Amino acid sequence: MTSTRSPQALDRSPSGTSRALRIWAWISFVLNVLIIATGGTVRLTGSGLGCSDWPVCTPGSLVPTPELGIHGLIEFGNRTISGPLLIAALAVLVLSWMIRRERRDLLVLSIVVLALVAAQALIGAFVVWLHLDANVVGVHYIISLLIVAAAAVYLVRTYEAPGLRELAVPRGFQILAHATSFVVAVTIVVGVLTTGAGPHSGDANIQRDGFDASVLEHVHAVPGYVSLALVIALVVWAARRRLRPLRWSLALLIALLVQIPVGLYQARNGLPPFAVGVHMVFASLVTAALAVAVMRTKRPAAVQPAAGEVSSPR
Numbered sequence: 001m002t003s004t005r006s007p008q009a010l011d012r013s014p015s016g017t018s019r020a021l022r023i024w025a026w027i028s029f030v031l032n033v034l035i036i037a038t039g040g041t042v043r044l045t046g047s048g049l050g051c052s053d054w055p056v057c058t059p060g061s062l063v064p065t066p067e068l069g070i071h072g073l074i075e076f077g078n079r080t081i082s083g084p085l086l087i088a089a090l091a092v093l094v095l096s097w098m099i100r101r102e103r104r105d106l107l108v109l110s111i112v113v114l115a116l117v118a119a120q121a122l123i124g125a126f127v128v129w130l131h132l133d134a135n136v137v138g139v140h141y142i143i144s145l146l147i148v149a150a151a152a153v154y155l156v157r158t159y160e161a162p163g164l165r166e167l168a169v170p171r172g173f174q175i176l177a178h179a180t181s182f183v184v185a186v187t188i189v190v191g192v193l194t195t196g197a198g199p200h201s202g203d204a205n206i207q208r209d210g211f212d213a214s215v216l217e218h219v220h221a222v223p224g225y226v227s228l229a230l231v232i233a234l235v236v237w238a239a240r241r242r243l244r245p246l247r248w249s250l251a252l253l254i255a256l257l258v259q260i261p262v263g264l265y266q267a268r269n270g271l272p273p274f275a276v277g278v279h280m281v282f283a284s285l286v287t288a289a290l291a292v293a294v295m296r297t298k299r300p301a302a303v304q305p306a307a308g309e310v311s312s313p314r
Contacts, residue, residue, distance in 0.1 A: 016099055016102040016103055016161075016162050017099065017103065017106070017158040017159075018095065018099075020095060021092065021095040021096070021099075021106075021158060022155075022158050022159070024088055024091045024092050024095060025092055025151070025154055025155040025158050026155060027084075027088045027091075028085070028088040028089055028091075028092050028113065028151050028154075028155075029148070029151040029152055029154075029155050029288075031081060031084055031085040031088055032085065032144070032147050032148045032151050032284075033148055033281065033284050033285070033288075034081060035078065035081045035082070035085060035144065036141075036144050036145075036148070036280060036281055036284050037277065037280075037281050038077060038078040038081055039078055039140075039141070039144070040276070040277040040280040040281065041074060041078070041277065042074055042075050042078045043137070044273035044274075044276055044277055045070075045071065045074055045273070046071065047070070047071035047072075047074040047075045048075065048127075048132045048137075049071075049075070049128070049131065049132065050064065050068055050069075050070075050071030050072040050073070050074055050075030050076070051064060051068070051072055051075045051076055051079065051128070052128070053128065054124070054125040054128040054129065055125070057072065057075075057076055057079075063076060064076045079124075082121060082124075085117060086117055086118075086121070089110070089113050089114040089117045090114065092110045092113065092114075092154070093107075093110040093111065093113075093114050096109075096110040097110075102162050103162050105157060105162070106154065106157060106158065109150060109153060109154040109157065110154065112150050113147060113150045113151055113154060116143060116146055116147045116150065117147060119143060120140065120143050120144065120147065123136065123139060123140050123143060124140060127140055134196035134197075135196065137196065138192040138193065138195070138196050141192055141280070142188070142189070142192060144284070145188065145283065145284055145287045146287075148284045148287055148288050149287045149288055149290075149291035150291075151288075152288035152289075152291055152292050153291050153292055153295050156292050156295065156296075157295070160299075160300055161300040162300065163300050163301055164300070164301040165298040165299060165300055165301060166298060166299060166300075166301040167297065167298055168243070168244045168296070168297060168298055168299040169238075169241075169243045169244060169245065169297045170241070173234070173237055173238070173241075173243060173245075173297065174297045176230065176233060176234060176237070177234060177245070177293060177294045177297055178294065179230065180227065180230040180231060180234060180290065181290055181291075181294055183223050183226050183227045183230060184223075184227045184286065184287070184290055186223045187220065187223040187224045187227050188283060188287070190216060190219055190220040190223065191220050191224075191279075191283065193216055194213055194216040194217055194219075194220050195276070195280075197213035197216055199271060217267050220263075221263075224260060224263065225260075227256065228256050228257075228260060231249065231252055231253050231256055232253065234249045234252075234253075234293070235249045235250055235253050244296050244297070244299060245293040245294075245296040245297055248289055248292045248293040248296055249293050251289040251293075252286065252289035252290050252293055255282055255285045255286045255289055256286060258282055259279065259282040259283065259286055262275055262278050262279050262282065263279055266279060
């Protein structure tokens with residue numbers, strides 16, 4: 001008997017999402033991590049003002065001129081990623097709109113991601129116009145982390161069933177997960193201030209934020225170690241009770257076990273640029289893993305704990 005189902009219906013998973021939407025969600029997530037890496041490269045190579053204007057590179061030229069050298073190319077390369085990133089966010093929004101009745105949650109998340117991407121572009125303009133003001137650069141980076149977290153949650157939700165959600169873990173575990181989020185957020189903010197006081201300003205002539213970097217390094221370490229202890233507690237609890245966030249809690253722990261040694265290495269070796277760049281990128285991975293782990297403290301209400309989910313990046 002010949003199937004009368006449309007190709008679009010055949011492409012849908014039990015989550016109600018299409019293969020195209022999941023592909024675009026992956027692209028969006030990867031590009032948002034990549035732009036953190038390229039943005040770090042701009043800062044760590046002193047290329048922050050490689051393009052001195054925005055949205056053009058220099059007055060009268062959209063692209064870097066030969067006189068700008070390698071710094072112009074590095075800065076322009078980072079800006080170039082913004083185009084595909086915006087296209088990916090728009091594609092995710094359009095595809096989410098097409099299934100808005102079944103997946104209102106995805107539509108809301110896609111709007112959040114697109115709004116943050118647009119805000120990020122505007123703040124990027126102010127970064128250039130204010131000649132790499134350390135505080136504005138710090139806000140720019142924090143918003144990048146928020147985008148990565150939202151994109152990661154969106155991506156994982158595309159593999160889950162639609163509908164209302166219910167608590168899938170003991171209330172105490174959920175409280176611990178949120179407490180961990182708060183401490184990690186404090187760690188990141190202090191880390192941003194530490195970087196803002198350090199030598200990697202993006203340009204040799206930029207005024208820093210006025211804090212003492214050597215003091216902030218020690219302050220930054222305290223919530224960092226507390227975060228590690230809390231994440232270990234999450235993993236142990238989730239493993240003993242076989243809780244839903246276990247795999248992402250483990251991913252979070254692995255990311256922290258890379259992040260902390262890299263942080264120690266850079267602090268004790270004069271902040272080598274490559275190590276600082278790795279530290280910046282892993283901060284985004286920590287943020288993404290934590291956001292998904294917290295999200296998975298709930299499950300679709302219509303789905304039983306051991307069934308009903310399609311294969312996903314869990």
